[in-house]
Amino acid sequence: MENKSEFDIEFRSVTKRYGDVTAVTDVNLQLERGAFVALLGPSGCGKTTCLRMIGGFEQPSEGTVSVGGEAMNGVPPYRRPVNMVFQHYALFPHFDVETNIAYGLRQIRPRLSDAEIRRRVGEALEMVHLGKFAQRRIHEMSGGQQQRVALARAIVNRPRVLLLDEPLAALDKKLRIAMQIELQNLHRELGITFLLVTHDQEEALSMSDRVCVMNAGRIVQFASPQEIYDNPADLFVADFVGKTNRLPVSIETTDGRTGSARLNNGASILLDRPSGIRSGAATLSIRPESIRLLAAGSNGGQLTGRVTHRIFLGASAEYSISVPGVGDILVFADRVAGGPADLFDPGAEVELQIDPDAPRIFYD
Known part of the structure; x- marks a missing residue:
């Protein structure tokens, strides 16, 4: 044929x-x-x-x-x-x-x-x-x-x-x-x-x-x-493809490109989406590896929470972070060479830093 x-x-x-x-x-x-x-x-x-x-x-x-x-x-x-x-x-x-x-x-x-x-x-x-x-x-x-x-x-x-x-x-x-x-x-x-x-x-x-x-x-x-x-x-x-955090938010924007997402606990996440955003109720999808964990008091994160679970994976670690008023957030963190000091223990207070271009926005 x-x-x-x-x-x-x-x-x-x-x-x-x-x-x-x-x-x-x-x-x-x-x-x-x-x-x-x-x-x-x-x-x-x-x-x-x-x-x-x-x-x-x-x-x-x-x-x-x-x-x-x-x-x-x-x-x-x-x-x-x-x-x-x-x-x-x-x-x-x-x-x-x-x-x-x-x-x-x-x-x-x-x-x-x-x-x-x-x-x-x-x-x-x-x-x-x-x-x-x-x-x-x-x-x-x-x-x-x-x-x-x-x-x-x-x-x-x-x-x-x-x-x-x-x-x-x-x-x-x-x-x-x-x-x-x-x-x-x-x-x-x-x-x-x-x-x-x-x-x-x-x-x-x-x-x-x-x-x-x-x-x-x-x-x-x-x-x-x-x-x-x-x-x-x-x-x-x-x-379905990979893992993600789903966060219900209210989008506030003035120019259709940048804005902020207000979470249920009142915290705000900056957004920068060249493809355009609009105001209204939405759900943010944030991949666990797109979130950076910082020690409490760093003042570099938009959210604060406490480590409830940690799964050690060798080159990386998987954390479950309980954020008041929001719920549990999954975070994947690559380890820094040099030993166990780069790991956060269960019970530790941490800050979560999210880049403005990391979330994907799905409107309700």
């Missing part, structure tokens, strides 16, 4: 219903060739349903799903230029590694020669660093090795799009981080479009070029990882 479009995947007004339940609502999406995109959202948001519609395991109730400019509605999975790596890999336990990877190649018509199959299987094994494991049985492989076998089986057919359905969920943290790097390297080497479904925010932000955040069957924001994190489209994105 010749690629007639600059987009490898397109959703045009796609809706998917299961009886009275609408899983996906009027989704429009375009993924450029060679992109690495993460579909991110909570359970039940519709991300896996979108992936399955691309793979051909589900059909849209309305709208069109296209791959490489060709409409895929009604086309069975085995006739689509896509392959999927499932969460539980779906390997054949009674086959060895080589036979698992070669299975899809042996279904191609007209048939490939045995020599061509061996060559392509060998190439796929080398890509995932399993060249010496061709004859190994699946049950003899570790979880990470099985994940690599599943990847090799998916790429050996040279798909236009590789679909990844939470492929790292079953791995421990250390191995998951290692496989994130492997997937990024594999994406650069192959140059094909990767679409990853995950509910792990860190995984989505660290691996992909673009992130598509979904909620309740709809796309909420589609942007770069940095844009998603630094400029969330709404409070759902701000809450």
Whole structure:
């Protein structure tokens, strides 16, 4: 199939219903060739349903799903230029590694020669660093090795799009981080479009070029990882992607660019938003790492409070600060080299310093 479009995947007004339940609502999406995109959202948001519609395991109730400019509605999975790596890999336990990877190649018509199959299987094994494991049985492989076998089986057919359905969920943290790097390297080497479904925010932000955040069957924001994190489209994105403090305030402004936010305890936070602000009730979203902790009496902070909890993380610490009239505020603080003296103990009084451009404003 010749690629007639600059987009490898397109959703045009796609809706998917299961009886009275609408899983996906009027989704429009375009993924450029060679992109690495993460579909991110909570359970039940519709991300896996979108992936399955691309793979051909589900059909849209309305709208069109296209791959490489060709409409895929009604086309069975085995006739689509896509392959999927499932969460539980779906390997054949009674086959060895080589036979698992070669299975899809042996279904191609007209048939490939045995020599061509061996060559392509060998190439796929080398890509995932399993060249010496061709004859190994699946049950003899570790979880990470099985994940690599599943990847090799998916790429050996040279798909236009590789679909990844939470492929790292079953791995421990250390191995998951290692496989994130492997997937990024594999994406650069192959140059094909990767679409990853995950509910792990860190995984989505660290691996992909673009992130598509979904909620309740709809796309909420589609942007770069940095844009998603630094400029969330709404409070759902701000809450779901990373951690944030939500503070109800009353905005006071005179010029539409600068102003102040008055909190429930009467304290005021200066605001500087070049994109414009307006007066009225609002909610401030402030990332924990955007707040600086100062010792009590520094007179450099807008808020004062008391440390109620501290979680030591080695290079940093996570604090919960109780601010009278406001509530608990979460703060992440990088440690200063030199020992434990840079840490605030539970019970300590502190000041919170917030830069004018740190808060994101969401109006009620």
